[in-house]
Amino acid sequence: MAPEKKTYLVTGANRGIGRGILAEYLSRPNTIGVAAVRDLEDETSKSLSGINKGPGSILIMVKIDSASPRDAASAVHLLRTDHNIHNLDVVVANAGLATGYGPVLESSLDELQDMVEVNAYGPLALFQATHELLMRAEEPKFVFISTRMSSIGRMEKAPFPVGAYGATKAMMNFLVRKIHFENDKLVAFSIYPGFANTLLGAEGGRQCGAKGPPRFSAEECAGWVVTALNIYIMPLESYVKNIIIVGASGQLGSQLVDNLLQKSRFNIAALSRWDSDATFPSRVQVFKGDYNSSEFLESALQGQDVLIVAFGFDVPLNLEAQIIDAAGRAEVPWIIPNEWSGDGMNEKLCEVFSLLGDKRKYRKQIESLEKCAWIGIATNPWFDYSLKSGWFGIDIPKRKAMIFDDGTNLITTTTISQVSRAVAVLLSLPIHSSTGSPCLSDYKNQFVYLESFSISQQDMLAAVQQATGTRPGDWSIEEKSSEDYIEEGRKEAETGEKLGIVKILYGCTFKRGLGDKFYGKEIMNKRLALPRENLKQVVERVAREAKEMKGKK
Template sequence: MLPEYAKDQPAVFTNCIERVAIVGAGGSIGRHIATELVKTCHHTVTGLTRTDSKNKLPEGVKPAYINYDDESTLVTALQGQQSLVITMSIMAPPDTQSKLFRAAAKAGVPYIMPNGYGSDFTNDVLAQETRRGDVIRKSLREIEETNVCSWITLVCGFWYEFIMARGAECFGLDVKSKSFTFIDDGKTKINISTWDQCGRAVAGLLSLKELPEGPDDTSPTVSTWRNKPLYIASFTISQKDISESWKRVTGDKDEEWTIDYESSKIRYERGQERLQKGDKMGYVQVLYTRQFYPNGDGNFEEKHGLANDTLGLPREDLDKCTKRAKAMIERGYVYH
């Protein structure tokens, strides 16, 4: 672990993160993070990629070819990197992150952002009832146990356009049938982010000084979030807000849509039942419904605040984001 202040570092130390490795730089969220890092012109961005990967890396990202069954390729790719950002498919083998953690420790990478995007895993009840908390916390323990690497997680809520395009199990929106199921009264507000905002957040974080210069330096640094979650969001909105935005963008009228209401408790239980019967979309229903519980668990801004201003994140236009979601739906977007 690095000493606490930049003034205590060796003479060769530069107080900034210059070299960043990304796993999944050609994927959904990874592409946006890589692109925003390249835009800063402050980072050399390396994309760790399997030799048989079909994903194209964003412009300005250097490839480093790896084999997850050969640790030496991972260590070589991570040698000299100052930060590792992991954005991998949920379909990846469950031990893949562990392999990366071990390799990062052997390569001496000080910071890892693991696959922990989404809801507030520090909320014990929410973490348990979404079945996400134990998975994320296990990863964080593994990183800490290396005694070399530290973690920073990006807690960003759901990805707006992505979820709009995924179907009724998520936000209750079914564009094809023009139906919208509101959970409870549809007015519970939760934190939601766009892929672009997530990319800007990571780039903003890694563009800060790594360490405070000395004990009197109170400016934000990368180390401010060492072994802590980084909370950001694009919007704090409800299903009703989403519905109104959709109507503004499309010109649809209320009478063109079928509107239903369902209690969050019943919807959550229905998802559990579907999952027990082997329907994987039941888990999707459980995960998203749970965020809309009226107790405010999906609004982590209220409890923790956001780092948006600290990182210089812009205020986004909801309707513009809805237009992007509409375009994704019209293209027939499917998450693999």
């Protein structure tokens, strides 16, 4: 029997964020996307027929002008009679109007009335018209696309005045909250999708004197809205809640803690040695004990939904196996092992960089445990850490660079902050999904591939020179073959020199066709709705930190 189609209605669906949300849903299989637009004959509305659709998915067009008190009811009647639609799973009130960008003193009452009709009366009429169809869905959602300018609690931090516009959005925020509490079955919430580079966003920024266009594309903002809806798509018990981290005070671990704490759903714990002087935020439960004690490890891991292993090179070789074994006895369902590097599924890379290949035994160990599964996070060397420490061949304080091969090969690299954001978003997904939306089980015993930048070493050097205000002539340049660097590292590693392992890692990263990219793998940034990072800003920060680090030595 064919799976039941899910039905999503989006207003303002012919452009900007609304179009992006509609496209996200229509790309799924067995989906009905209802595009509500003000003018069915507008070219932007007609162009919706060209949106890519998943197998079995269909597009329905209806007219809803949010300024009209009757359009929503007429559209719902049409859905019932002409399209046999008798339930709506998600309704997105996206259509909006912004004409008054100044402070309250300068606000026009006529403009305020126009915006109230579109930004508050319209979404309210939409909810009232769709309420019966929403309540026939198993897990109905009503979402209102709002703005940070509507926040009363953070009003003093608003970057622009927009008094009238913010007030009309705030009015609907209140109503949406009431809707949520007045309807037991329905999840209703307002969401600020980000400052999007849409017609409305760009004009608003221009009117308010913003420097440059809005930062985010409409597609990115739409992705965040859909991710938020995915997070609320299942009952609360279908999510992971209790997360424990080994290595929570390290470079990656500390940022994982910070990002996970931003999700109020999670209970975060840290596993720490009994003699460690590491400190953690007050919301983190700390389990201190002897890592060699299987009783301690199992006790600390009892009741945990996720174990994250995030430690560096300088740990006993058998420690990860001991922790995984304890997780198996404690029946921890999800384990993120200590990967955080190259593609562990790249056999050629694993053969050259044996330390990466050795990680396979931990994944196999987890697979052998009846109640456990793993998710690997493939990042390639961390961009900010590797650039600051000089491992990318660029010594910022000394203005020296070692260029591998010709320095033009593009490599995949990820910042630590992007890695930690990705993990927080990943673990916010429902464990299972019956709707085709992303869920944690999609990644069971698989890798999640991340990327901040696809960048050459020459481009890195140019960005550093720009950030430091230096010229190419100010730098001492050495050239080296990546193959020679790998061989050099191999010889050092054979003598027990840990630096040799690092050289092999970075030599493989810069060697074309080896560890430079995630060949044949999908980068998951878009699926996880991760923000695009600004290379210039990241490099400027790294350059400052490298200078400060030198000053402390």
